[in-house]
Amino acid sequence: MIQHRFRIALIAALTLASQIGLAAPMAAQDATPTAGVEVKQIAVVTPSSRTNQGWDQQAADAVDAVAKKNGIEAVVAENSGYDDITPILRDLGAGGASLIICHASGYQTVCPEFAAESNVPVAVIENPDAVSPGLVSDIETQAQEVAYLAGILAGKTTTTGTVGVVVSGEPPTWNYMTVGFAEGLKAAKSDAKMLYSVIGEAAYDDAAGAKRVTEQQLAADADVIFGMGDGASFGMLQAIEEHNAQDGANKAWFIDVIGDKKAEHGDALLSSVLFDYTGIYQQMVDDLKAGAFGKIYTMDVKNGGVRLLELPEDVAQETKDAVADAEKSIVDGSLTVSAISDAEEMKAKVAELFPQ
Amino acid sequence: MTIGGVPAIAFVTAILAAAFVAAVPLVIAALGEAVGEKAGLLNLGIEGMMLSGAFFGFQTAYQTGNAASGILAGLVTGLVLGLIFAILTISLRVDQVLVGLAITIFGGGMTAFLYRDIFGGQNPSLSLNTPRVPIPLLDRIPILGSSLFNQQLLFYLAIALVPLFAFLLARTRFGLNVRAVGENPFAADAAGVNVIRTRYLAALIAGAMAGLAGAYLSVADLKIFQVGMTVGAGFIALALTMVGGWNPWRILIASVLFGLLRSLGNGLQILGIDVRAEFVNMLPYIGIMVALALLAGRTSLPAALGVPYARGRR
Numbered sequence: 001m002i003q004h005r006f007r008i009a010l011i012a013a014l015t016l017a018s019q020i021g022l023a024a025p026m027a028a029q030d031a032t033p034t035a036g037v038e039v040k041q042i043a044v045v046t047p048s049s050r051t052n053q054g055w056d057q058q059a060a061d062a063v064d065a066v067a068k069k070n071g072i073e074a075v076v077a078e079n080s081g082y083d084d085i086t087p088i089l090r091d092l093g094a095g096g097a098s099l100i101i102c103h104a105s106g107y108q109t110v111c112p113e114f115a116a117e118s119n120v121p122v123a124v125i126e127n128p129d130a131v132s133p134g135l136v137s138d139i140e141t142q143a144q145e146v147a148y149l150a151g152i153l154a155g156k157t158t159t160t161g162t163v164g165v166v167v168s169g170e171p172p173t174w175n176y177m178t179v180g181f182a183e184g185l186k187a188a189k190s191d192a193k194m195l196y197s198v199i200g201e202a203a204y205d206d207a208a209g210a211k212r213v214t215e216q217q218l219a220a221d222a223d224v225i226f227g228m229g230d231g232a233s234f235g236m237l238q239a240i241e242e243h244n245a246q247d248g249a250n251k252a253w254f255i256d257v258i259g260d261k262k263a264e265h266g267d268a269l270l271s272s273v274l275f276d277y278t279g280i281y282q283q284m285v286d287d288l289k290a291g292a293f294g295k296i297y298t299m300d301v302k303n304g305g306v307r308l309l310e311l312p313e314d315v316a317q318e319t320k321d322a323v324a325d326a327e328k329s330i331v332d333g334s335l336t337v338s339a340i341s342d343a344e345e346m347k348a349k350v351a352e353l354f355p356q
Numbered sequence: 357m358t359i360g361g362v363p364a365i366a367f368v369t370a371i372l373a374a375a376f377v378a379a380v381p382l383v384i385a386a387l388g389e390a391v392g393e394k395a396g397l398l399n400l401g402i403e404g405m406m407l408s409g410a411f412f413g414f415q416t417a418y419q420t421g422n423a424a425s426g427i428l429a430g431l432v433t434g435l436v437l438g439l440i441f442a443i444l445t446i447s448l449r450v451d452q453v454l455v456g457l458a459i460t461i462f463g464g465g466m467t468a469f470l471y472r473d474i475f476g477g478q479n480p481s482l483s484l485n486t487p488r489v490p491i492p493l494l495d496r497i498p499i500l501g502s503s504l505f506n507q508q509l510l511f512y513l514a515i516a517l518v519p520l521f522a523f524l525l526a527r528t529r530f531g532l533n534v535r536a537v538g539e540n541p542f543a544a545d546a547a548g549v550n551v552i553r554t555r556y557l558a559a560l561i562a563g564a565m566a567g568l569a570g571a572y573l574s575v576a577d578l579k580i581f582q583v584g585m586t587v588g589a590g591f592i593a594l595a596l597t598m599v600g601g602w603n604p605w606r607i608l609i610a611s612v613l614f615g616l617l618r619s620l621g622n623g624l625q626i627l628g629i630d631v632r633a634e635f636v637n638m639l640p641y642i643g644i645m646v647a648l649a650l651l652a653g654r655t656s657l658p659a660a661l662g663v664p665y666a667r668g669r670r
Binding site for chain 1: 585
């Protein structure tokens with residue numbers, strides 16, 4: 001009986017621990033450089049589904065496109081989660097991957113370790129310190145620049161003066177964009193109120209949680225929601241569409257990230273922050289062949305790696321002009337958007353811009 | 357009137373409504389699990405059953421354009437998985453923990469595969485009309501009226517399951533048999549109770565409720581399917597079953613409190629109260645752990661929970 005009760009207690013404890021999401025960080029190691037290589041296969045590891053019309057799908061689609069263009073094999077290891085992906089990396093390495101894209105900031109440490117152990121080149125997200133010639137490259141996304149444009153758009157669109165930001169976690173990319181969005185919103189409407197909600201620790205697929213949080217922001221008078229959620233974004237859209245369907249409701253808009261949901265949700269979608277990885281993945285393949293792999297690749301507004309989805313026709317010309325002006329200023333360097341990746345620093349910046 | 361600069365009544369109503377709606381799938385799944393556990397069956401496959409119910413419910417509703425058929429499909433999916441669980445654990449006496457975990461992993465993989473295979477890169481949503489049905493007079497109660505008495509029909513039906521299950525477990529012969537086989541199947545057998553049949557029925561009810569809970573999520577609430585969309589709701593329902601002491605009313609209270617803690621946490625963030633998001637998101641889980649700790653020693657697990665039964669073999 002004691003054993004039986006112990007087993008029940010153990011299961012309950014494991015269940016709850018898995019919900020809170022405990023994870024142990026791993027230490028970084030030095031890497032060994034390699035020379036130019038023949039590229040036969042490009043692989044990408046994504047934390048969630050490759051069809052989420054968001055973060056994961058953008059990378060998977062880009063890998064497919066680059067593989068097709070170069071006549072090489074593409075492998076997508078999707079739904080890999082946020083725990084230790086070393087077994088997946090080893091499988092990909094054993095399967096002949098010439099390059100593995102580690103498409104989550106949570107893989108920043110484990111992938112360079114694997115590269116050092118296996119000599120298989122990897123690319124990581126937002127970890128410039130891990131760069132190692134021939135072995136580890138880093139992808140830096142100046143997402144704050146395009147989020148600034150989204151903030152301008154939101155500030156010019158809101159009629160209530162309240163704008164919401166809903167995030168499915170606080171990874172560096174989301175934090176960069178939150179700050180960029182806040183600065184753009186402040187620039188476009190200095191007296192705006194910005195609400196900020198985190199759905200969960202790593203709630204990238206929690207559409208139900210996203211819906212509840214968005215409903216609460218709408219009830220708090222927000223009429224533009226900037227949502228960073230991956231699969232969870234569908235819950236945000238559902239909340240906005242249900243809100244708009246109510247009699248007499250003030251129309252609310254959604255600004256999405258990393259995906260184009262215009263076809264299915266055009267009525268509620270104001271725009272989307274788009275990431276296009278195709279260019280830098282192709283550059284990585286070229287650099288691997290030339291022995292130049294192992295550096296920082298940057299996606300920004302200037303090189304078109306990040307951009308806003310084309311605005312709907314009924315957006316006022318004044319708003320379109322304001323967004324275009326801001327974009328021009330970012331490209332010519334006359335406007336610099338703050339780049340903050342740390343969650344606490346991001347919140348401090350938002351609080352400074354929008355004191356409660 | 358405002359709270360922290362946001363409209364007070366609309367905001368509090370939204371917080372309460374979110375708590376109630378979030379509680380519904382947990383209540384449904386936990387009610388089924390309570391019947392299963394009372395009969396001595398620990399079903400860790402509840403998460404996979406919910407996910408499967410969500411997928412087949414969504415797929416059916418998408419094909420037929422009918423919410424009721426989707427809900428029914430989710431229930432039947434859970435029933436089938438409940439039957440598989442029953443065959444493996446009751447007839448073949450395979451370890452319940454292993455079978456449950458296997459069903460959870462299977463449910464996750466199968467639904468991801470089928471969703472991808474059927475819908476490709478699309479993420480369609482259901483164009484269903486599931487209007488809110490205000491309950492006359494009650495819907496006029498300030499705040500509570502809009503949050504509790506102005507919901508979809510399925511919401512009320514789900515809540516109606518609570519007294520139904522309370523009656524089933526406490527006032528019927530079947531309920532008595534369930535409790536008997538969960539405490540001492542040998543004694544129950546000696547008293548003439550068909551242990552195998554009772555446990556089979558309990559497993560089927562548990563499975564059906566898990567499937568129904570999943571279908572509620574995908575068909576009634578979100579009108580979409582997402583790979584892994586239950587995000588641990590099955591495991592939370594499992595914990596709420598124990599927190600509620602296998603009593604349907606207490607399960608309802610525990611589920612609403614869990615939903616309320618989540619909802620309040622989100623509300624605090626919106627009001628700009630300076631609490632770390634990690635702490636806010638931990639609140640409902642801390643609540644469960646505190647409740648489990650407080651209840652330790654006050655409630656006793658069904659004595660034969662997780663123990664396979666074979667006549668003549670003690």
